[in-house]
Amino acid sequence: xKELLSIRNFKAYYQTSSEEVRAVDGISLDLNEGEILGxxxxxxxxKSTFSISLSCLFPPPLKYISGEIFLDGIxxxxxxTQEIRKSILGPKISFIPQSSMNALNPTIRIRxxxxxxxxxxxxxxxxxxxxxxxxxxxxxxxxxKDVLNRYPFELSGGMRQRTLVxxxxxxxPEIVIADEPTSALDxxxxxxxxxxxxxxxxxxxxKSLIFITHELPILRQIADGIAVMYAGQIVEIGSVSxxxxxxxxxxxxxxMSSMIVPEKGxxxxxxxxxSGTPPDLRHAIKGCRFADxxxxxxxxxxxxxxxxxELTKGSFVRCIHPLRTKK
Amino acid sequence: MYSSSENKEIILKARNxxxxxxxGKDSVIAVDHINFDIHKGEIVSLxxxxxxxxxxxxxxxxxxxxxxxxxxxLNGIDIRTFQGRNRxxxxxxxxxxxxxxxxxxxxxxxxxxxxxDSLKILGSNLKSGEKDKxxxxxxxxxxxxxKDVLDKYPFELSGGQRQRIMxxxIFLxxPQLLIADEPTSMIDxxxxxxxxxxxxxxxEVYGTSxxxxxxxxxxxxxxxxxxFIMQHGKIVESxxxxxxxxxxxxxxxxxxxxxxxxxxxxxxxxLS
Numbered sequence: 001x002k003e004l005l006s007i008r009n010f011k012a013y014y015q016t017s018s019e020e021v022r023a024v025d026g027i028s029l030d031l032n033e034g035e036i037l038g039x040x041x042x043x044x045x046x047k048s049t050f051s052i053s054l055s056c057l058f059p060p061p062l063k064y065i066s067g068e069i070f071l072d073g074i075x076x077x078x079x080x081t082q083e084i085r086k087s088i089l090g091p092k093i094s095f096i097p098q099s100s101m102n103a104l105n106p107t108i109r110i111r112x113x114x115x116x117x118x119x120x121x122x123x124x125x126x127x128x129x130x131x132x133x134x135x136x137x138x139x140x141x142x143x144x145k146d147v148l149n150r151y152p153f154e155l156s157g158g159m160r161q162r163t164l165v166x167x168x169x170x171x172x173p174e175i176v177i178a179d180e181p182t183s184a185l186d187x188x189x190x191x192x193x194x195x196x197x198x199x200x201x202x203x204x205x206x207k208s209l210i211f212i213t214h215e216l217p218i219l220r221q222i223a224d225g226i227a228v229m230y231a232g233q234i235v236e237i238g239s240v241s242x243x244x245x246x247x248x249x250x251x252x253x254x255x256m257s258s259m260i261v262p263e264k265g266x267x268x269x270x271x272x273x274x275s276g277t278p279p280d281l282r283h284a285i286k287g288c289r290f291a292d293x294x295x296x297x298x299x300x301x302x303x304x305x306x307x308x309x310e311l312t313k314g315s316f317v318r319c320i321h322p323l324r325t326k327k
Numbered sequence: 328m329y330s331s332s333e334n335k336e337i338i339l340k341a342r343n344x345x346x347x348x349x350x351g352k353d354s355v356i357a358v359d360h361i362n363f364d365i366h367k368g369e370i371v372s373l374x375x376x377x378x379x380x381x382x383x384x385x386x387x388x389x390x391x392x393x394x395x396x397x398x399x400x401l402n403g404i405d406i407r408t409f410q411g412r413n414r415x416x417x418x419x420x421x422x423x424x425x426x427x428x429x430x431x432x433x434x435x436x437x438x439x440x441x442x443x444d445s446l447k448i449l450g451s452n453l454k455s456g457e458k459d460k461x462x463x464x465x466x467x468x469x470x471x472x473x474k475d476v477l478d479k480y481p482f483e484l485s486g487g488q489r490q491r492i493m494x495x496x497i498f499l500x501x502p503q504l505l506i507a508d509e510p511t512s513m514i515d516x517x518x519x520x521x522x523x524x525x526x527x528x529x530x531e532v533y534g535t536s537x538x539x540x541x542x543x544x545x546x547x548x549x550x551x552x553x554x555f556i557m558q559h560g561k562i563v564e565s566x567x568x569x570x571x572x573x574x575x576x577x578x579x580x581x582x583x584x585x586x587x588x589x590x591x592x593x594x595x596x597x598l599s
Contacts, residue, residue, distance in 0.1 A: 042515040043486075186376040186542070187586040191594070198596055214516065217545075217588035244590060258516040260545040261589045262572045267549060271520030275470065277485050 005031040010067030023049040025232035038223030094173035100160040104152035111148040158189025231289040238315035248322035339365040343397035359560035372547035375557035422502040426509035428489035432481035439477040465498040
């Protein structure tokens, strides 16, 4: 499998004149062609900041601090805004926003969004060509093409979000980043969007997908691998079944056992009781960031910063007392 | 522990509840002739997608809006007798908790004042010392150290803390029935279990009946004695969660449950 994206010790902080929030604090990961990576974590863990950072545009007060993001071997953190807008966003990396209602101007017909997007990158392509291309895309994914003549508010929530997925990927991006793309939808529309994304990866319309959510059951349905984030860092990364049923980091384990799903046996399950809140990222933290809340806490957890270690191939954990490991 | 099968005492009856918003051709039937009973100490979930009428039902049960037709009885007394000044008597028995812990509090009042004001609903002439004792007890019931919050303002607390203070209010008022409208949807999963345990404790200690209004089918399955599935203002299926959620019969329920992502089974995808 070809490696598409490689991120090394990437840091992006929110900086104002008086304060600094270490929102993304040293993230490393690799993404292969054809792979769907889920990023899971709770509010404030930095997962959305990380996803914005992948555009390398860093809207203030967000600021690039250090690290590299290699896309096809090129470190895109070194490119300037113009180069990024021209050659990265759209053809290489594309974003699917969370709320399709806010992302689409209600006074513009869907087909005109498509024309706008393509014209940005290929000014010479004619409107007819573009519309033809979009119709083909709709048809190949079994979606009604008359959506193109409608205004965003005329579409149901689920259809609007699926339309947004198609518009965001019209330039055939290599990597698509979807940040909670289904959280505003009911379960049936959510399923339609997830199926659409999965089919698009299979059909190679996009080469790989990063799916960000706080809901692990969704990742079970779509992802190949999961990275669990806590307090600005990845604490564990591994295959879906490893993270869900065989987590090594105590936080990943707690997150998983907190999931409530309607399946047999759930009513007998005891939910974990972890109190407290994640640490304040305005201050430097020594040692493990989950130490205060960790059910497995030991004295040496706070002594020094914890590095990611590889347990088995492709499975990394940021813990010195990992669960379920043979000693 | 209370359970619905042992305890058949009915505290609330809803009969033929109908709510129509608007008039003429613009009218919308939000709740369409629904009927149910709530027993003492029972936990019931009202499950539905957005627009199914579940929140409108909750608002009628809280005596915040009037039904267009139909009737609600609390302990055998018609809800219409609790109007004007008497509404407060209804709220001594039936209380609500809402989704957004940010907008549930007045930002300009300290937690101590908010909780003291909540006691006014009981209309009792407690001395200041007794009030403080009750407030301390209620905060301890929800695992909050009173010293940490009493002098603070709502915006100084985290979402989880705020929602726990909402629940502390319930421990203070001790209503017969609590209507919780999406109480955990803005709380992180890891903290959600703590909040759910507090609801269970409320039932265990005071025999409070709870109606959860939610779109989260997993939650409904986990906490309820009975679930009601709502669609287009009607209750389409109701009963024991093992029956309704694991073996649904109504086509809408079947489709709904089938589309919820679960952990031990993967959806099949068809490549068209």
